[in-house]
Amino acid sequence: MAVNLTHSMQDYLKTIFMLTADHTRVPTTRIAQTLNVQPASVTSMIKKLADCHLVDHQSYHGVALTESGRTAALEMIRHHRLLETYLSTALGYDWADVHEEADRLEHYISEEFEDRIASMLGNPLYDPHGDPIPGRDGVLPPTPWPCLLDVPAPATVTIRRVDSSQRDALVFLSSKGITIGTTCTVLKTASSYIMIDVSSTHKTVRLPNAIVQRLFVDQI
Amino acid sequence: MAVNLTHSMQDYLKTIFMLTADHTRVPTTRIAQTLNVQPASVTSMIKKLADCHLVDHQSYHGVALTESGRTAALEMIRHHRLLETYLSTALGYDWADVHEEADRLEHYISEEFEDRIASMLGNPLYDPHGDPIPGRDGVLPPTPWPCLLDVPAPATVTIRRVDSSQRDALVFLSSKGITIGTTCTVLKTASSYIMIDVSSTHKTVRLPNAIVQRLFVDQI
DNA sequence: GCACAAATTTAGGTATCTCTAAAACTGTGC
DNA sequence: GCACAGTTTTAGAGATACCTAAATTTGTGC
Numbered sequence: 001m002a003v004n005l006t007h008s009m010q011d012y013l014k015t016i017f018m019l020t021a022d023h024t025r026v027p028t029t030r031i032a033q034t035l036n037v038q039p040a041s042v043t044s045m046i047k048k049l050a051d052c053h054l055v056d057h058q059s060y061h062g063v064a065l066t067e068s069g070r071t072a073a074l075e076m077i078r079h080h081r082l083l084e085t086y087l088s089t090a091l092g093y094d095w096a097d098v099h100e101e102a103d104r105l106e107h108y109i110s111e112e113f114e115d116r117i118a119s120m121l122g123n124p125l126y127d128p129h130g131d132p133i134p135g136r137d138g139v140l141p142p143t144p145w146p147c148l149l150d151v152p153a154p155a156t157v158t159i160r161r162v163d164s165s166q167r168d169a170l171v172f173l174s175s176k177g178i179t180i181g182t183t184c185t186v187l188k189t190a191s192s193y194i195m196i197d198v199s200s201t202h203k204t205v206r207l208p209n210a211i212v213q214r215l216f217v218d219q220i
Numbered sequence: 221m222a223v224n225l226t227h228s229m230q231d232y233l234k235t236i237f238m239l240t241a242d243h244t245r246v247p248t249t250r251i252a253q254t255l256n257v258q259p260a261s262v263t264s265m266i267k268k269l270a271d272c273h274l275v276d277h278q279s280y281h282g283v284a285l286t287e288s289g290r291t292a293a294l295e296m297i298r299h300h301r302l303l304e305t306y307l308s309t310a311l312g313y314d315w316a317d318v319h320e321e322a323d324r325l326e327h328y329i330s331e332e333f334e335d336r337i338a339s340m341l342g343n344p345l346y347d348p349h350g351d352p353i354p355g356r357d358g359v360l361p362p363t364p365w366p367c368l369l370d371v372p373a374p375a376t377v378t379i380r381r382v383d384s385s386q387r388d389a390l391v392f393l394s395s396k397g398i399t400i401g402t403t404c405t406v407l408k409t410a411s412s413y414i415m416i417d418v419s420s421t422h423k424t425v426r427l428p429n430a431i432v433q434r435l436f437v438d439q440i
Numbered sequence: 441g442c443a444c445a446a447a448t449t450t451a452g453g454t455a456t457c458t459c460t461a462a463a464a465c466t467g468t469g470c
Numbered sequence: 471g472c473a474c475a476g477t478t479t480t481a482g483a484g485a486t487a488c489c490t491a492a493a494t495t496t497g498t499g500c
Binding site: 279 | 456457458459460461464465466
């Protein structure tokens with residue numbers, strides 16, 4: 001039951017967790033795409049994870065995390081998001097650059113390191129992209145914010161979370177002065193974009209839907 | 221020539237550098253002991269390093285770093301010692317605990333991470349044990365301090381460097397209030413120990429030679 | 441229900457780094 | 471100058487995690 005997880009097993013568990021939206025099973029191909037490996041490699045790793053009772057695998061019908069798999073995944077995600085927060089807050093990294101560094105380091109930091117950066121940061125609940133940081137107990141802080149795509153104009157909103165999976169989107173947003181906590185007013189909703197006014201810069205910005213669907217906001 | 225070094229290759233190069241005192245060649249067995257692997261494993265890795273022109277290997281007569289091997293080793297040592305300094309200074313680690321954490325992380329930090337912690341620390345020249353931190357150019361700051369074993373009583377000295385290879389010695393020294401910068405007076409030199417007075421604590425401490433030989437000092 | 445495309449798994453192979461056991465070499469002691 | 475102990479290398483094998491290519495399974499379209 002209590003297994004020593006290899007670096008790769010941790011990566012797979014984390015990936016499966018992130019791809020598990022609303023209790024659906026995750027197909028092999030999705031994991032392969034996300035990790036940039038061949039589907040055949042995923043199958044063999046999944047077999048190994050299933051042997052350790054970390055995932056439930058039904059041949060040809062995808063995979064889901066077990067309770068212990070979920071716990072292990074959340075521990076990696078805690079490492080990752082604490083590192084992102086630390087790199088951003090303490091070392092001045094740009095929010096577009098924290099992911100890559102954290103992805104490498106998350107496998108190698110000790111519990112002591114984790115504790116020290118967590119308490120130095122004041123045990124933050126959210127990372128620089130607004131993603132929730134699991135507690136040591138594995139509990140995820142809430143993320144109740146709706147997608148900006150679903151907010152009808154006119155509306156004034158505060159950015160709470162950004163889907164960080166596309167680096168380009170992060171670079172684009174910060175070039176427009178948009179980050180977590182930024183307040184904007186939605187001026188117009190078109191079919192493929194929206195127009196917003198960014199309150200801190202007093203500029204009007206056109207956001208294509210590809211970006212809008214990555215923003216999650218508080219309505220004011 | 222410009223090769224992608226694996227994690228293991230980096231470990232071997234660093235080890236060979238550290239075992240290379242005064243231009244002697246390093247025997248296979250010493251490397252094996254230091255890295256906790258079998259001599260046969262060392263031989264095969266050495267072969268690989270020699271293929272990449274990182275070491276000069278003469279069968280049955282040990283190994284020495286080439287110029288490019290030395291450069292690569294110094295880069296790892298820079299990572300390691302900057303990390304040790306950072307863990308100690310910025311995260312409050314005890315000097316006995318920095319080594320293990322740095323040893324894992326040193327392989328995975330980026331040049332950006334290195335640069336950021338270095339400048340945050342003010343580009344330090346020495347790590348928490350007084351070991352010199354190579355510059356980005358590979359130049360090692362000087363370590364001119366004689367071993368305390370060679371300093372005759374009576375003498376007043378400042379601790380400048382501690383051989384950090386034995387964790388126990390570090391724990392012992394800090395328990396006695398002795399660290400880098402501590403000033404002591406040598407009261408008596410016996411054959412297997414010395415007696416010193418630690419100026420900050422006003423206490424007399426008996427140091428066995430096993431410890432004394434690990435201390436390097438400035439005479440005042 | 442059957443054919444077919446897409447998804448998935450199996451089979452077999454590569455690379456890295458390790459191990460044990462056996463063979464080869466070195467240099468010292470006589 | 472030779473035997474022998476200790477060191478080092480070679481040979482062969484295991485673990486991890488990846489790959490490609492070939493088989494298998496699934497479920498949709500007709």
